[in-house]
Amino acid sequence: MLPESPPVVLAAHGSRDPAAAATTRALARVVAALRPGLDVRVCFLELAPPRPAEVLSALADAGGPAPVVVPLLLTKAFHGRVDLPAQVADFDVTITDTLGEPSEPLLRALSRRLVAATDSFDAVVLAAAGTRVVEARGTVTDVAAALALRSGCPVEVAWASAAGPTGAEAVAALRDRGARRVAVSAYFLAQGRLYDTVVASALAGGAIGVAEPLGASWDLARLILARVDAATQARVAQLAAA
Secondary structure, eight states: OOTTOOOEEEEEOOOSSHHHHHHHHHHHHHHHHHSTTOOEEEEESSSSSOOHHHHHHHHHHHOSSOOEEEEEOSSOSHIIIIIHHHHTTTSOOEEOOOSOSOOHHHHHHHHHHHHHHOSOOSEEEEEEOOOSOHHHHHHHHHHHHHHHHHHTSOEEEEESSSSSOOHHHHHHHHHHTTOSSEEEEEOOSSOSHHHHHHHHHHHHTTOSEEOOOOOSOHHHHHHHHHHHHHHHHHHHHHHHHO
């Protein structure tokens, strides 16, 4: 553990589905289990308490090192680029990168969830929430390309909202290319309306198996800790240079 480790705040999007909040709290417990003694807390940007300001105010009152805020977001869409920075602007914090860029821990987590759903497939739909932000869409496309290399089979992205293709359309496109057993990989951190939407579409289109969201996986927890360490080291270097 880095000396004087700062507290870590996992900032999730938030959902009306209580299972999503439960998943976030379970992930926090996995992160804490990987690094005993680390203070790990959760907050939600909308739809569920507590909000970032509430958690950060409590930490500020308690004193100690400036917290590291980890966006439990996969891409730099609105919530990562605008919403989260605005909600923590009044506090002394370090915000890490989002989690969805292609990386070994992310690809390993996606692959494990996929194989748990079905170990026999010849093509994959990478199901994602959807966004109109070009950079964020590019991140998902990059992950699809990396997953194709890792799995050795074609991968098509499907979106729950904002743009096509839908899950069913992505399945159809893969079948047009000769695939017969199309599985669905979930580029989601937790269950919710958008996950249900794109998954239902893919199943209606003939997908043979659907992976669970990344959830409280050990691989995701390791990725979070890597983000925390990188952000902490960068802050120490910045302070030393000041």
